[in-house]
Amino acid sequence: MTATLESSTTDRRPMRWSTLSPLRRASLVWLGALLVFSVVRIITNADDLTSSGTISSTMRVATPILLAGLAGLWAERAGIVNIGIEGMMIVGSWCGGYGAWKWGSWAGIALALVGGALVGLVHALATVRFNVDHVVSGIAINILAAGSTEYLSIIFFKGQQGGGESQSPTGKGGYGEFDMPFLAGGRIGSWRSPDILGWLEKKHDVPLLPDLAGFVRGLVSDVYLPTLVAVALVPLSVWVLWRTRFGLRLRSSGESPRAGESLGVPINRLRYQAMVISGSLAAFGGAYLSCVFTSTYRQGQTGGQGYIGLATTIFGNWQPWGVFRGALLFGFPTALKFRDSKNVPALILVAAVAMLLIAVWFVLRKRSVFASGAAAAAICLILAYQVIDEVPSEFVAATPYIVTIVVLAGARQQLRPPAHAGLPYRPGENH
């Protein structure tokens, strides 16, 4: 993705970033980020910044965003812009609430998958069969999903025990929470294994080590099984899209459907399949909200997370692991706010340090204008940190959107969307 572009700019540098393997690059980035957080944690004394509790609640907050992001990725990789993710999530959350109330929580997710697939098919029917503008169809789906779930709630939930006009009765059954043995003190049979990372995490005076321990422990403690499934979908998406024939054909439908068509790829069928997958993923995200994160469906529960998912698809550069990173990034401030809003100002300092690093990076590339801009931003952020003692929650809510706009405006050259996403296409028209 970014390798080709960076290689041209970094050739003159002695340490060649571009020759590193992707895995090393990724681990360097993660390590760098962790270092920044560790430094900020020690400066600000905000120990919760990288605690395992914060990370595991980040995972919970991020799961629906991750699923919505993957939904956007699958659709756009096949060439269909999916603005209707929000609507598909709404349908998913309703189906999840209904299924969990009637039969239990896993049935709720199953019902949501079916419902999402159906809505995905409607979007596919409109955009593929009838060549409707993708954005228009997506908006119609959002209106339709909101209207029909409200209607159905009144029919099915009103007057039921614990239910009402805008919420479902409480769902049955939960999901097993899961702790990794040895790492996070999980149980093997009835024996409770030692909590090694938990012990490491408490050594707050050491830099880096407790942060690393907290991060890893956060990933493996208090994990809901559906979260595990969602995370597993990331490598699965990579494998299917980049390692199978189906995936190659699907991506050809997003990059250049005419080229694919000339090789006998059934573009339209692939797009229907992709939209079924996309709709199910989004609905899974919705059901996660209504029967894992909470145990009731509430009207307006999705609260624009579908759009954050769309932002995540872009932020993640249409790559599954990028979407994963984006979901964690967008989920983190919310999770931090949920736990203790006093820790949120530390994020300003994190942003300041990140800006400083970006400034250094630009200096190394002799881009003085960008470097001074980044440095100025860093100084502003540090000043802001000095002045502010509580960040208004509205700013936390707006962060994903601001970040997305900045990324779109600033790093546009590094982004590479599927070339044919959202364009009108009819098979057999250009010969």
Add this chain to the structure above:
Amino acid sequence: MNRQSLQRAAVTAGSSVLAVFVALAISTIVLLVTGKDPVRAFSTLFEAASDTKVLQGTVNRATPLMISAAAVAIGFKMNLFNIGVEGQMRVALLTTAVVGANVNLPPVLHVTLCLLVAMASGAVWAGIAGWLKVKRGVNEVISTIMLNFIALSLVAWAFDDFFREDNNTTTVLVKTKELPRSAWFPDIVDRRLNGMIVVAIVVLLVFWVLVWKTRFGFRLRASGANAGAARATGVHPKRMILISILISGAFAGLVGMRALLGDVHAYQNNLAEQQGFNGIAVALLGRNHPLGIFFAALLFGFLGEASGKLQLEDIPKEIATIMSGIIVLAVVIINEAVKRWNDKRIQRRAAAALEEVPS
């Protein structure tokens, strides 16, 4: 008007009417499946149509829809998709509420100032998306969606932290300082029908003159129909994009004014909510034409107003929302189908005409 354009207009209008009927048919099925009586539902709606109160409410509801649909349609005319009307409206609402409450002017001037402030602030917020599009090549669909949410947060924050009035009266709703009476937009029928409908019609007229009767409008439509050809004839595409986004934003700023100047007279949370989004549906149904938008807005306004009557008949009023969603989807699908059918018809006729010519 010659015969061909008359035919085209008939086909366009016909497909919109057809879409409404398809939506009615699907809603009937929905009602039947969920065990409600569709005959009762539709007869209730028909009866509501002869109720003066309902009709006045319809016009009130249609007012913001006409303006927001015009804002969306002017973008559509050059293939720009301004989904950000909602956010632009929200920014304009708070700005106008604050400016209007802190200024003292004679009645007509005060209202005029409020409308101008609303247009300016809407245009500024839309201008961000325009700047991003022109300078940084950011797709306006994404940027306006993001800007909607940013506007929502920004306005909520500014309202909560600076402009809300903590009054000790019995009202539960928190509001900003109330506008002085000179800034109230007068009612045509007291407390029932607000005069903002006049502004909405003026906006539609301006939209019509601007897009169909000026050189700017010609260039705008040319850029939308064929960007390459327009550029070749000397149209400056970036300037066109920026100007049309600014106009769209200025219209968007006016959307909330019926609720602000004509009804509540102060800013509160949820004021005029969703009216920016609903404009998209109205613009689609009205085929981006002022006359079409006028009738589509009245239809949506009527559905919204009359749905309250359904509630009394034990039919959930959300069926009206479902109907609007289906109308949007049906109208775009039918448009496409009708366009294909029309193309084929013209091709066939041309072929027939060619055969008649003796070779």
